[in-house]
Amino acid sequence: MSDLRQVVRALFVEDNQALLASIFAFLDGRGFVLDAAPDGPSGLKLASTGDYDVIVLDWMLPRMDGIEVLQRLRALGEDVPVLMLTARDQLDSKLTGFSAGADDYLAKPFSMEELQARIVALSFRQLGRKQVLRVGGLTFNLLTQEITRDGRELKLYSGSRAILEVLMRQSPHVVPRERLEYAIWGDDVPDKDMLRTHVYELRRRLDLPEEPRMLQTISKLGYRLVDAGNDAHD
Template structure:
């Protein structure tokens, strides 16, 4: 179940969320609230389909019910961590005993919210987990573009891209905000701080970045949003 197109604007106060829950009334309630706040949601009604979605897609946060058909939430969590996924997981359950919470945390849960819950609290926890992850995330991906922030290696598919420092700074900001728009002023501040250049050097950097990213046969990634800034997206929707 998809609440919005995956390329909807993504800001610091919104998150891509996978909600794994078999209570469809609760799913509808959560979707109606979070969708109205601009969050991007997928839903899965059981553990098996939830695990599949979690492994196939990029999410900022997974909200995972403990008691699920086909595969319990705690087993979904174990398999996610075994597969190397570091996406934050908020366990959502009627269980409120300390032992259950400790079991969840030992298996890689990041947060815990017992039912019944206040929907505003659920959103606040989702945003907190999402922001925390963006701050620590070391490998960025948009389409088949991959940037390892630790090693500074950038790949488009199997091809290693060589970028100078200014272009890497721009690319990292665009990838972290993708598919949202990053204003020209923010990009300039990230590269030059308060010492802004007299001429439009940002445009020169963008031209060079676009030239490096655009490979024959590969879809366009870098878009100009007139009079506003730039965005990096694997889809040209709303470009």
């Protein structure tokens, strides 16, 4: 996936290490940030504590099967889209998965291209669901466009808003300069220094002198946004 406007954060809960290695090799460089868990309990822990766009969940897992993981995840109130992977292709198995809260279903064996397409489709569904972004004490309501840090309202220009939205969606990962430029100007970037101007304006309003810095510059790579309560160094 070459669309710089979105990076898909996906968690794979899969115990077949050979299959997992093949999937990761295929998706590498296509716009994905990938995590993996080898069994049900560790998958449930990551799924319930991480901020993922999509979870790819195998049916047959050690220590806790995928259906139980999914049921527990939904019981916690997590609505992240879940794609079930399984060798079961019968209708009753699909109905079991859907009734447990699955959003989509892919039977093994499958093509890597179809897997990628299913994940991307689910990620856009999640993008529409997520109306309020949060990183630590920073909140961005996408419906009202209200941005606050620890209750303090931030007034930002449109370019700074676009940068902040991308950084919040990808936090705490580093976002390359090119992705931020694309978020503001698409393919028509006016000047390399223009991004620096927008970032400076965002940092001036986001990080007051008495506050820990949330917006970090990563030399030669790009920028990232962190929870100041957990990672205050620059």
